[in-house]
Amino acid sequence: MSELGASLRDRYLGVVSRIESAALSAGRDPSEVELVVISKNHPASMVVDLAAMGARNFGENRDQEARPKSEEVSAAGVEGITWHFVGQLQSNKAKSALSYAKVLHSLDRDSLLTAVAKAAIELPEPVQVFIQLNLTDDPGRGGIQPASLEEFANRVLSSPNLVLLGVMGVAALNRPPAQDFETILWASQKLQTIDPSAKFISAGMSEDFEEAIAFGATHVRVGSAITGKRQY
Numbered sequence: 001m002s003e004l005g006a007s008l009r010d011r012y013l014g015v016v017s018r019i020e021s022a023a024l025s026a027g028r029d030p031s032e033v034e035l036v037v038i039s040k041n042h043p044a045s046m047v048v049d050l051a052a053m054g055a056r057n058f059g060e061n062r063d064q065e066a067r068p069k070s071e072e073v074s075a076a077g078v079e080g081i082t083w084h085f086v087g088q089l090q091s092n093k094a095k096s097a098l099s100y101a102k103v104l105h106s107l108d109r110d111s112l113l114t115a116v117a118k119a120a121i122e123l124p125e126p127v128q129v130f131i132q133l134n135l136t137d138d139p140g141r142g143g144i145q146p147a148s149l150e151e152f153a154n155r156v157l158s159s160p161n162l163v164l165l166g167v168m169g170v171a172a173l174n175r176p177p178a179q180d181f182e183t184i185l186w187a188s189q190k191l192q193t194i195d196p197s198a199k200f201i202s203a204g205m206s207e208d209f210e211e212a213i214a215f216g217a218t219h220v221r222v223g224s225a226i227t228g229k230r231q232y
């Protein structure tokens with residue numbers, strides 16, 4: 001394997017072992033934490049290499065990039081991986097994104113819910129969704145305000161062929177991430193009072209996934225710590 005390949009392996013295995021240590025330090029079972037490798041801005045060949053190393057979950061944030069990449073990866077013969085969509089999704093791209101992504105982490109507004117619910121009806125398997133929280137005071141930013149979570153969750157729960165996994169959040173850059181992870185955990189507990197099975201938490205990226213695990217993250221979305229600097 002090339003030098004580049006070897007260092008990709010080191011970074012991947014390094015993150016896998018840091019996830020395991022963070023879970024154990026938090027008194028959690030490491031198997032409760034799923035690694036979603038964010039492959040955006042990197043080629044399909046890197047996904048193929050990471051799949052050969054054992055990565056099973058990959059996340060993307062732009063449909064224009066993700067759709068052809070997912071096709072290239074399956075054309076390369078890779079099987080048994082799951083694509084996650086983690087970025088802001090235009091409603092008119094919902095159907096396309098759900099043609100390859102089984103999990104949507106960024107269900108963040110009513111209009112997208114309408115589009116996703118409509119696309120989901122035609123799919124053979126239910127679409128798994130996280131509700132993305134808005135952790136800022138600015139309602140103009142994407143995401144559901146924690147105070148409106150129950151109302152929005154009830155809409156998701158009444159949509160056929162959607163499975164509500166839980167809540168998702170991206171910690172703000174201008175304050176300690178623990179504050180946001182605490183809010184996400186609080187929102188998760190609130191959500192579980194209306195749907196005990198919606199217990200999953202998508203939180204934590206390259207800079208803060210260990211802290212997110214301490215606050216109950218079940219899905220960490222790690223890009224650059226594994227893939228290196230984005231190429232374009």
Ligand SMILES: *Cc1c(COP(=O)(O)O)cnc(C)c1O
Nearest residue numbers: 038061086205206221222223224
């Ligand atoms: C890019 C991205 C990530 C990964 O970010 P890194 O800092 O590279 O780990 C996680 N979540 C979302 C929503 C992203 O867009």
